[in-house]
Amino acid sequence: MHPEELFQGRWQGRPSVLDDYKPYLDDRWNEGCTNAWKLWEEIVPLGCKGSYQRVSAYLRQKRASPRPVTAQPPSPRTAAGWILRQPTALSEAEQLQLKTVLTQCPELDALARHVRSFATMLTGRQGERLPERLDAVRQDNLPILHPLATGIDRDRDAVTAGFTLPWNSGVIEGHVNRIKILKRQMLGRAGFRLFRKRVLLA
Numbered sequence: 001m002h003p004e005e006l007f008q009g010r011w012q013g014r015p016s017v018l019d020d021y022k023p024y025l026d027d028r029w030n031e032g033c034t035n036a037w038k039l040w041e042e043i044v045p046l047g048c049k050g051s052y053q054r055v056s057a058y059l060r061q062k063r064a065s066p067r068p069v070t071a072q073p074p075s076p077r078t079a080a081g082w083i084l085r086q087p088t089a090l091s092e093a094e095q096l097q098l099k100t101v102l103t104q105c106p107e108l109d110a111l112a113r114h115v116r117s118f119a120t121m122l123t124g125r126q127g128e129r130l131p132e133r134l135d136a137v138r139q140d141n142l143p144i145l146h147p148l149a150t151g152i153d154r155d156r157d158a159v160t161a162g163f164t165l166p167w168n169s170g171v172i173e174g175h176v177n178r179i180k181i182l183k184r185q186m187l188g189r190a191g192f193r194l195f196r197k198r199v200l201l202a
Contacts, residue, residue: 017050018058019072020093023100025055029062046092074101083112110140127164130156178202 018025021043028039036056040048043055074082074097082090082098090098102109114137121129134149152159162168182198 016054018048018054020091020097021046021048021050022058022072024096025058027100029059034059034063046096048093079108083108083115087116107142110142111145114140114142114145122163125164125166127160127162130160130163 024043024046025039028042033039036059037052039059040050040052040055043050079098079101082094082101087095098112102112114133117133117136120126121133130152134152137145137149179199182195182202186195186198
């Protein structure tokens, strides 16, 4: 048995205060910076609470391992959350991790650009930009988005109005959801008269 095998077990893979900063350390390591003290000084202003010893141990592991030691990639749900949120709402550690992910995956980088362009168009009511954004989607090598562009084209006038006008059906959708919740709560337990009364009085 090798000494390294002793470390395999229930403690393996536990979360560390250094996890959010490992992508940054990996990038700096690949750039040729292998000084643990310098790297620790660089990540402390970014919000890292880990000690110098933790950084030193991580780099020591990278040096000693026959296979490259890198940070665990984020889950798809986590990456999607980073892309869908406002860039200003991300912490510096999350921005570093997202930058690393997008750098390593050009397709995801292109997808993130489209998501943010559509978000800017929606929040800024820039419906006149819809045709150019749809053309940009079709030009990228992202086949999974092409049916979305085709579907929007079928209702382009309605989508453009939704992106441009200040009115929306949010209030109506809210009432519909409220009625659905009441219906599910009463399913098989009461008749229409009680259901009607709850809808009117809720």
